[in-house]
Amino acid sequence: MIEKYKSIGLFIDGGYYAKINEALEEKLSLNINVGRLMTFIREKISEIGNSEVSDCHITESHYFRGRYRVNDANSKHLLYSERKFEDSLIENDVIFHYKHLKEVQKGSNVTVIEKGVDVWFALEAYELATIRKFDYVVLITGDADHEMLVKKLKALKIHTVLLTWDVSDNDSTATARLLKDEACSHIEINKLVSSDKELLKSLCKVV
Secondary structure (H helix, E strand, C coil): CHHHCEEEEEEEEHHHHHHHHHHHHHHHCEEECHHHHHHHHHHHHHHHCCCCHHHEEEEEEEEEEEECCHHHHHHCCCHHHHHHHHHHHHHCCCEEEEEECEEEEECCEEEEECCCHHHHHHHHHHHHHHHHCCCEEEEECCCHHHHHHHHHHHHCCCEEEEEECCCCCCHHHCCCHHHHHHCCEEEEHHHHHHHCHHHHHHHEEEC
16 A cells, blocks of 8 residues: 555745746736645646556645845735735645845846745755655746756656646746756646646636
8 A cells, every 4th residue: 555655746936936827817817726736736646657646645845936025025015915825835735935035226227136046946856855755756847947956856766747837928937948858747737728728727716
């Protein structure tokens, strides 16, 4: 019975996830439902591994993102939405990891810098994979910088799954080709949704 058990480590690139939500909200007035997404992931892993859904469990899930300091978030009217989203992470046992964002003024333009989050994402995913010995690692990201992370996870003989959702036609949610090619399996939700309209309703909630 124990041999059937499949453990899944889930790692979410928060910047990428936020861009998906922003595109969904702008186009369809929808947001991703975290709990439903996690159920969907278990179902897809069961298909990939030819296992029962009841045998596939997300044993750890982590979310990484840059975040404004409290005074900046308050002045930008972001505190309520941030806290509301964090509540959904907590309800689904997702551990969140934040680093402060920095704003750099260059003339009349302000550039927001998210420094070190991608490195933290990769280091945490690799370290936990070596300790927990996941059967599967699911990465929600489209960033080419994580190509080497996928290679390292595969070297540990862990089936590494890339989950993406290219909602818009611009580059903000586009998935890097190198990352697609390196993953053991690639779940493209946008393609699944295009052929199954009910899937969109099951994964999202109205804003």
